[in-house]
Amino acid sequence: xxxxxxxxxxxxxxxxxxxxxxxxxxxxxxxxxxxxxxxxxxxxxxxxxxxxxxxxxxxxxxxxxxxxxxxxxxxxxxxxxxxxxxxxxxxxxxxxxxxxxxxxxxxxxxxxxx
Amino acid sequence: xxxxxxxxxxxxxxxxxxxxxxxxxxxxxxxxxxxxxxxxxxxxxxxxxxxxxxxxxxxxxxxxxxxxxxxxxxxxxxxxxxxxxxxxxxxxxxxxxxxxxxxxxxxxxxxx
Numbered sequence: 413x414x415x416x417x418x419x420x421x422x423x424x425x426x427x428x429x430x431x432x433x434x435x436x437x438x439x440x441x442x443x444x445x446x447x448x449x450x451x452x453x454x455x456x457x458x459x460x461x462x463x464x465x466x467x468x469x470x471x472x473x474x475x476x477x478x479x480x481x482x483x484x485x486x487x488x489x490x491x492x493x494x495x496x497x498x499x500x501x502x503x504x505x506x507x508x509x510x511x512x513x514x515x516x517x518x519x520x521x522x523x524x525x526x
Numbered sequence: 527x528x529x530x531x532x533x534x535x536x537x538x539x540x541x542x543x544x545x546x547x548x549x550x551x552x553x554x555x556x557x558x559x560x561x562x563x564x565x566x567x568x569x570x571x572x573x574x575x576x577x578x579x580x581x582x583x584x585x586x587x588x589x590x591x592x593x594x595x596x597x598x599x600x601x602x603x604x605x606x607x608x609x610x611x612x613x614x615x616x617x618x619x620x621x622x623x624x625x626x627x628x629x630x631x632x633x634x635x636x637x638x
Contacts, residue, residue, distance in 0.1 A: 514560075517568075519568050520567065522567060
């Protein structure tokens, strides 16, 4: 079974631009969650989608948004990029709702904002 | 959500057994203890999960005492490739994603 796939692997943008990241979950998994990881803040939850609906949202500004398609693939968008948005963005998939379930992470998208 | 405490870093040598202990004093009855491993610039990878006593898989063992206030991840005969950050999480049916805290983890360095 193929794992969680995230594209692109690396991205360089400048301040003020916007970016879209993609995540393809493991086949059959309906829950996709997104995380931001930085050296200073660790791994922080952004939001979670299940059956095309955002079920949970972390404490991030509205510049961070996402969506999920009918095939469970998910995209994350960051508008008006700031230098502090430089981070490793990870997505994870699970069968249902996460929590006590195993989360399967992708390799992430390393975003650098210049 | 049960807060977890684990050592910031540990050093070991190839071939040794490594034990990483995690404290979770406020663990709830329905909570599980879950460990993830993360290599640089990669996503965390599930290692093992347990509720009580001992769980073993092909990668590691997890020891949980009767009071469940702590747990120990045991890595037998580590190799250089086990150098990574290890996260202990306490999760349960009521753990929302917002409460899923990976913390700083334990940075394990395995030397030749």
